[in-house]
Amino acid sequence: xxxxxxxxxxxxxxxxxxxxxxxxxxxxxxxxxxxxxxxxxxxxxxxxxxxxxxxxxxxxxxxxxxxxxxxxxxxxxxxxxxxxxxxxxxxxxxxxxxxxxxxxxxxxxxxxxxxxxxxxxxxxxxxxxxxxxxxxxxxxxxxxxxxxxxxxxxxxxxxxxxxxxxxxxxxxxxxxxxxxxxxxxxxxxxxxxxxxxxxxxxxxxxxxxxxxxxxxxxxxxxxxxxxxxxxxxxxxxxxxxxxxxxxxxxxxxxxxxxxxxxxxxxxxxxxxxxxxxxxxxxxxxxxxxxxxxxxxxxxxxxxxxxxxxxxxxxxxxxxxxxxxxxxxxxxxxxxxxxxxxxxxxxxxxxxxxxxxxxxxxxxxxxxxxxxxxxxxxxxxxxxxxxxxxxxxxxxxxxxxxxxxxxxxxxxxxxxxxxxxxxxxxxxxxxxxxxxxxxxxxxxxxxxxxxxxxxxxxxxxxxxxxx
Numbered sequence: 001x002x003x004x005x006x007x008x009x010x011x012x013x014x015x016x017x018x019x020x021x022x023x024x025x026x027x028x029x030x031x032x033x034x035x036x037x038x039x040x041x042x043x044x045x046x047x048x049x050x051x052x053x054x055x056x057x058x059x060x061x062x063x064x065x066x067x068x069x070x071x072x073x074x075x076x077x078x079x080x081x082x083x084x085x086x087x088x089x090x091x092x093x094x095x096x097x098x099x100x101x102x103x104x105x106x107x108x109x110x111x112x113x114x115x116x117x118x119x120x121x122x123x124x125x126x127x128x129x130x131x132x133x134x135x136x137x138x139x140x141x142x143x144x145x146x147x148x149x150x151x152x153x154x155x156x157x158x159x160x161x162x163x164x165x166x167x168x169x170x171x172x173x174x175x176x177x178x179x180x181x182x183x184x185x186x187x188x189x190x191x192x193x194x195x196x197x198x199x200x201x202x203x204x205x206x207x208x209x210x211x212x213x214x215x216x217x218x219x220x221x222x223x224x225x226x227x228x229x230x231x232x233x234x235x236x237x238x239x240x241x242x243x244x245x246x247x248x249x250x251x252x253x254x255x256x257x258x259x260x261x262x263x264x265x266x267x268x269x270x271x272x273x274x275x276x277x278x279x280x281x282x283x284x285x286x287x288x289x290x291x292x293x294x295x296x297x298x299x300x301x302x303x304x305x306x307x308x309x310x311x312x313x314x315x316x317x318x319x320x321x322x323x324x325x326x327x328x329x330x331x332x333x334x335x336x337x338x339x340x341x342x343x344x345x346x347x348x349x350x351x352x353x354x355x356x357x358x359x360x361x362x363x364x365x366x367x368x369x370x371x372x373x374x375x376x377x378x379x380x381x382x383x384x385x386x387x388x389x390x391x392x393x394x395x396x397x398x399x400x401x402x403x404x405x406x407x408x409x410x411x412x413x414x415x416x417x418x419x420x421x422x423x424x425x426x427x428x429x430x431x432x433x434x435x436x437x438x439x440x441x442x443x444x445x446x447x448x449x450x451x452x453x454x455x456x457x458x459x460x461x462x463x464x465x466x
Contacts (some may be wrong), residue, residue, distance in 0.1 A: 003016050003017065003352065004017045004054070004351070004352045004355070005017070005222070005255070005296060005352065005354055006253055006354055007354050008250075008251045008252055008253070008254070008296060009154060009229060009254050010154050010252045010346075011252075012156075012331070013249055014237070014353075014354055015250070017221070017251065018220075018250070019059075019220050021060065021061070021221045022060035022061060022062055022199060023054055023059055023060070023061050023062070023221065024061075024062045024064075024215040024216070024219035024220050024221070024222070024369065025047065025051070025061065025062070025063045025064070025219075025222075025223060026064050026065075026207070026210075026211040026214075026215055026219060026221065026222050026223070026249070026315065027043075027047050027051075027063065027065045027066075027067075027108070027223045027224060027279075028063045028065075028094060028222075028223070028224035028225075028228055028232070028233075029067050029068065029111070030066045030068070030092075031073055031074065031078045032067055032068065032069055032072050032088075032089040032092035032093050033071065033073045033074040033088060033089070034077070034092060034098065035092065035095055035275065035276060036092075036095070036096050036099055036274070036275050037086050037097075037265060037272050037273055037275060038258055038265075038274070038275060038276050038278050038287070038291075038302060039225065039257060039258040039265055039349050040105060040164055040225075040275065041099070041275045041278070041287065041291060042256075042291040042300065043156060043224065043225045043255040043402070044065075044103075044105055044286055044398070045103065045105065045125065045225070045291040045292065046194055046255045046291065046292065046296040046355075046357075047223050047253075047255075047279045048354055048400055049108055049288075049292055049355075049399060049400055050400065051063055051106065051175045051347050051373065052106065052330045052397060052398050052399075052400055053185050053355075053398045056397055056398050057348075059271060060215070061109075062109045062212065062214075062215065063108045063109050064108060064109060064110050064111075064210065065108040065110075065111055065207065066109060066111070066112050066114065066207060066210050066432070067089070067093055067096075067113045067114065068114050068203065068206060069085075069086070069089035069093070069113045069114050069115050069191055070085065070114050070115050070200055070201065071092075071203060072073065073089070074088060074089055075188070075190075077382045081232055082216060084189075085189070085190050086190065089113075089115075093113075095276070098360055099275040099276060099279065101359070102279050102284055103275065103279070103284050103287060103288065103400075104284055104288065104400045104401075104402050105400070106298065106400075108425060109214075110214055111211045112213075112214065114201065114206040114210070114216065115190070117209050117210050117213065118192045118201065118371050118408070119184075119215050120207065120209040120210070120212075121182075121185075121201045121209040121407065122192075122194050122195070123209075123210060123221060124157040124205060124209050124212075124239070125141055125183055125194075125201075125205060126195060127243055127297065128143065128182065128188055128239060128243060129141065129196075130389065131242070132147060133147045133242040134182055135147065135345075136196050137171075137173035137174060137175075137182075138173045138185075139171055139173045139180070139184065139185055140181050140183045140184040140185045140196075140197075140199060140202075141180070141182045141183040141196050141434050142174055142175070142179040142180065142181055142182060143181075143182055143238060143239050143242075144158060144175065144179060145176060145178040145179050145180070145238065146175075146176060146177075147177065147242065148238040148242055150237075150238075150241075151178075151234070151238050152234065153234075153237070154229060154230070154233055154234045154252060155229050155230035155231075155233075155234045157230060157234070159178050159277070162178060163451045165405055177379075180202065180204060180235050181202035181233055182201070182202050182204075182205045182239065183196060183199050183201055183202065183205075183349065184197065184199050184200055184201075184202060185197045185198065185199040186199045193371045194322055200312065204231070204232055204235040204239065205237055205239060206416060207232070207236050208236050208239050208240040208243070211236075211240075211249075212240065212243075214242070215246040215444070217240075217246050217248075217363070218246050218247055218248065218250065218360040218370075219245075219247070219249055219250070220249070220250050220255070221250070221251045221252075221253050222248070222249035222252050223252075223253045223254070223255070224254060224255070224258075225254065225255050225257060225461065226255065227252045227257060227259060227296075227380070228254070229254060230250075231253065236248065237251055251389075252372055253296075253306050254297065255296050255297065256294070256295075256296065256298045256299040256300060257299045257300075258299070258300055258301075259299055259301045259302065260272075260273065260300050260301070260302045260426040261301065261302075261303060262301060273302060275287075278313065280463060281462075281464045282307050282310075282311065282462060282464050283460050283461075283462050283463075283465075284312050284402065285313050285317075285401050285403075285460060286307055286310045288399065288400050288401060288460065289310040289313060289314065289361075289399075289401070290302075290306060290307055290310050292357035292358075292361065292399065293357070293358060293361065294358060295307065295353075295354075295357070296354060296355055296357065296358075304464075307464070308464075311446065311462060311464070311465060313365060314401075314460065314462075315396050315459070316365065316368050316369070316372060316411075317368055317396075317401065317403060318403055318404070318457050318458075318459055318460070319372055319375075319457060320372055320375075320392065320450065321366045321392065321405070321457075322369045322376070322382075322402050322448070322455060322458075323371060323372065323375035323438075323448075324371065324380065324385040324388050324389050324392065324455035325379055325385070325389070325405075325406065325411070325457070326411065326455045327380045327381055327382050327384065327385035328381070328382060329381040329382060329451075330381060330382055331381055332381070332383055332384070333379040333382070333384070334374060334379050334380060334383055334384060336374075336387055336388060337387070338389060339367065339370055340367075340387060343363055343366070343367040344391055344394070345409065346359050346363040347363045347364060347395060347398075352399070355390060361399075364399070367391070367392075367395075367452055368392075371388060371392075371429055375450075376450075378450055378451065378452060395442075403460075404444065404458035404459065404460055406458060408437075413442070414440070414445060414456060417439065417440055418440070418447075418454065419454065421433050421436040421437060421440070424436065443458070443459055444458050444461060445457070446458075446459055446460060447460075
């Protein structure tokens with residue numbers, strides 16, 4: 001595998017991913033107060049695909065993805081619904097895993113929860129207080145931004161240019177409006193005892209404590225959506241590097257947002273598309289293809305037209321798989337070696353160069369088109385299929401696409417049914433033949449007619465197609 005280069009937000013340049021025995025990735029997870037939406041899915045699918053590519057090429061990956069399960073949003077939503085904050089967060093963690101599994105996302109190495117790491121956060125905060133990077137006020141413990149001279153290096157924001165606004169908490173107890181909460185005093189549940197008083201952690205300290213605990217002081221990739229660059233990741237850098245006196249993450253990798261018809265997803269507008277909604281309408285493969293159809297660092301617009309385009313592409317993939325899987329004959333009709341080698345080299349090269357999934361997909365679909373053209377000319381034989389299937393399956397695995405595959409036994413049984421139907425039709429037993437046709441259809445099978453034979457494919461059922 002060639003060395004992969006990824007755009008690092010901190011240096012604003014492509015950096016080689018350097019590692020010793022494994023690649024350690026910390027991915028900022030969801031705040032569990034509601035169903036996860038397609039914007040969350042895009043970020044998670046991008047990092048899942050990156051992990052799959054690395055692992056498919058022999059690189060070990062340790063992926064940590066946290067759950068923020070204590071937060072003002074969770075507490076407020078729990079009050080509205082008349083349940084405990086822990087009960088609400090547990091419910092949405094469960095729905096997250098259900099959505100994630102349906103999207104064919106590999107489980108992370110660990111999913112730490114903020115509430116299970118309060119002691120780690122308190123220890124981190126205590127050191128920051130001890131070295132005067134943080135101070136205690138009447139409302140809580142705050143990070144002293146003035147003590148971290150490089151503040152703003154990730155977001156390229158300068159403190160003198162920042163104005164106190166919606167993303168900066170206004171609090172007269174702070175020394176500076178730019179200082180941010182590490183610990184918030186509160187008598188309201190959920191809360192924990194600390195050396196400074198009863199309360200709960202600030203949002204930013206959670207990820208610093210959990211990433212350092214599981215991955216060490218300096219790991220390979222810190223990831224998340226672009227909306228987290230400021231203030232969340234900026235604040236993580238400030239408090240983590242003040243704690244360790246070392247560089248925090250080697251590469252900061254950020255995924256672009258998903259817009260809906262050009263507008264930001266917003267509950268007030270009512271245009272938020274939950275992962276469940278997208279899965280129910282379009283299925284996991286179309287959702288995954290859509291999420292990697294644009295470069296990971298750029299925004300992508302959620303439209304019905306783009307989803308339909310990806311559905312057409314899914315059908316081309318399914319056709320290709322079954323043309324190869326059901327190939328007959330051993331004669332070498334075509335030399336496909338150069339097509340396969342060229343496709344694999346270009347596919348990997350695209351992903352090695354700042355994880356360019358749109359370019360990798362164009363290589364992938366060019367190969368699919370070539371295979372389907374050969375199949376239409378009845379030039380796909382078993383010998384050719386044996387060479388092509390491993391390359392197709394490698395790309396499917398990296399992209400996380402799960403085609404409705406079949407075993408050799410299933411192939412035999414379906415062809416036996418098709419043969420039986422043909423015999424019944426020849427004997428003019430049309431009613432019996434129709435029953436077999438209905439049985440074949442109930443198995444989710446579509447027939448593909450060639451000049452000299454009929455083959456078939458199992459298609460993923462997509463509600464939006466009906």
